[in-house]
Amino acid sequence: MKSVINIIKHLRIPFSFFLLPVFLFALGISPNLVEDRIILVFVILHFLIYPASNAYNSYFDKDEGSIGLLKTPPPVTIGLYYTSLALDFIGIALAWLISMEFAVLVFVYGLASKAYSHPGIRLKKYPWLGWLVAGFFQGVFTFYMAYVGINDFSYQIAFSWKVIFPGLLTSLFLWGSYPMTQVYQHKEDSKRGDRTLSLVLGIKGTFLFTLVAFLLATLGFEYYFITFYSQKIAIAFLLFMLPTIVFFFVWFYLVNRNKTKANYGWTMGLNFLSAICLNAFFIYFFIQSSHLYQLDL
Template identity: 60%
Template sequence: MFKKSSWLHLRIPFSFFLLPVFLFALAISPNINVSHMIIVFVALHFFLYPASNGYNSYFDKDEKSIGGLKHPPKVSKGLYYLAILFDIIAISMGFIINWQFALALFIYGMVSKAYSHPSVRIKKYPFGSWFIAGFFQGAFTFIMSYMGLNDFSFRVLTLPHVIIPALLTSLILWGSYPMTQIYQHEEDAKRGDHTLSIKLGIKGTFYFTAIAFSLASAAFVLYFIYYFQMKYAIAFLISMAPTVIFFGVWFLKVNKNPEKADFSHTMWLNLISATCLNAFFIYFFLKNSLVLQALEAGF
């Protein structure tokens, strides 16, 4: 359980790429509670997501690069037990806030297990895995975070001002998800996992992401204009510019040489996109929650 390889497969730093969902939920939360903020952040990013990564790695037994690990070490049985332990810790932390948040953590954990477990293996279904991964890492996680941050129940599922931004997070993930699979075609096909990226092909994956990401960005702009202010829509578009530029340059490289659809470029795209989104949502949180005004006023 405590082998270095097991800890590497948890890929805790990889949680940075899913941080924007939490920050978005935080930015529109009406009841900012520091203790709840810490519990939700730690439970998700240091325990729930790593548990999912470790469990997925244990059953995939990848020999080539995976998200966050260029050279994944061989897995051991200890990784399985470590992933279960991390799941238990995450759910236990959820009970500190309320049982509904703990239940949401449990549901996420069970879906992530079904994603990779050989008896179900959602991952082998191209459209099913694409939809489920985008929904649970996006909308479901947004709602789960919102519940935990504000000590709310599942009643938030009836609130349009929660459901709409939750679905927006899934739109972004549905657009970008096939790009995370683009360098794994050989490895996935060998296991019988016919991912959406394999179905689309390398260039098709780029086209799909470009169209889906454009639609998602337009939806975000409309959301910020309707619910908040134009300045946030403009700031969102500006923050996304580095991602769009890198994506475009990478696509030109792949057009000349398909082998450029590799692990290194994929990780750089993920890093740039996550950094830009995290920066924007931190800015949005500070402005929308009036934290900056309070600090400027000397509080």
Template identity: 55%
Template sequence: MFSSSSWLHMRIPFSYFLMPVFLFSLAVSPNNSMTGPVLWTFVLVHLFLYPASNGYNSYFDKDEKSIGGLKNPPPVNKGLYYLSLLFDTIAIVLGGLMINITFAVMLLVYGLVSKAYSHPAVRLKKYPIGGWLVAGMFQGFFTFLMCYVGINKFSLDTTFRLSVLIPAALSTLMLWGNYPMTQIYQHEEDSKRGDKTLSLLLGIRGTFYFVGAVFGLVTLAFVLYFNAYFAPHYALTFLIALAPVVVYFLYWFVQAYRDETQANYQHTMWLNFISATCLNGFFLYLTLSTMNLL
């Protein structure tokens, strides 16, 4: 029933690119040494919730050209639809059993919003500003709080304080800055379907300008946060960690400025990989520091 093509469309390795939000939440969690909840939260979010969203979106998008994490997507079938729903169900049920009901409900809410992004009845993807705002808010702010609840086995009311809300907001700013770059190579495919993404609205060069400006503001916000809640050397380490991302972004911008065909899948995936690797490394370092393991 579940063909190899369906498993490919789940794009489980793509969860690596979304891992910084979990690690950031882990770093500021008071109970980040509780192995069980930490592992369950990671597994349910990255190995079930995210793949379920990927598969569901692939089923309704029916892309013929490259998509995030899959250069040559095979045709979709009904099995992919059911596999994505199965992964959602497993995440929600185990979230309730192994963590708490609050975490399970948050998994459900995330799943519903991710479905609204591509389902033809709503299809947030066709709204350039609305789709960008919702995607960034739920993959950033909401996911940060969801992971915080899961990692610590807390109730939702424990997240209503600045020490949690500020890093959650920073996660969304980070996603808002990055999201248009993930759409930059899909202009032809999106136009054919009638989807007006933010990157399509901005154009190739406009996307680079926009992302560069937002990235600068987000970096400043992170530096101020680390100076206020941690120590200046964390802000410096953060800047050093981002250096490879800036170098590659500028290199790619020059290439695409001269030849817009360079705004392609390969460059996008390299930027995603470098960015995720640098951020994952930094937030892992921050986690180990807060646990006094360094």
């Protein structure tokens, strides 16, 4: 029973909340909405594929220090490895019910997530390559994957600038935030021989890198919303993100005075606040984009 509980903990299902904004953004620009399909895509990604990735990476990382949403990770067993594969299989099988295209994208995402921690590849050892791949697949690739699944579109129909551009903005945002998720793990990563981007940049460098990336991402989102939607949406984005910006600068100030503040608690605080603000905004964006009437109620 205890091993089952440990496996469930390592799935880190609540962690999917941090990745939910990408799905909601793809939903907000989708023209072809069907309620059952939206729910199925949501469940496949957030309750099967993402937890499978968490479990797989936890099995090979064997973390002893804090990781995302697990302050004290329980020991891993071979059961965790097989659970991750089972969840992947179920997710791909359900994705096939929507379309072959969506199932293939889900399969490719699973392979990419496994490459991050698998000892034979372990992208985590390569600071810039690991950062680039993680941001690409959790950003623009997931955005495109969700868009294909939600709308039941083929690759060709979905592959347009109006889809790829906002998807790239999500990657830019993730490329900025990703090193921040590693800022408290320097000791753990060094012990395993992993050279994460945050470790290379250092604590202060990680904050400055994230600050520049967030600024560029914000400018990109403002351009996108003003160009394709309205100034009202662009202003709303800034207002929704204001609490995260304030938190970030307060934390940066404290870290400059005491580097021990670059810890698990503050990192999770930023992650939670950022996810809450982004999810709230993209729900607002979905409502404002006037697609609700297309749902089959």
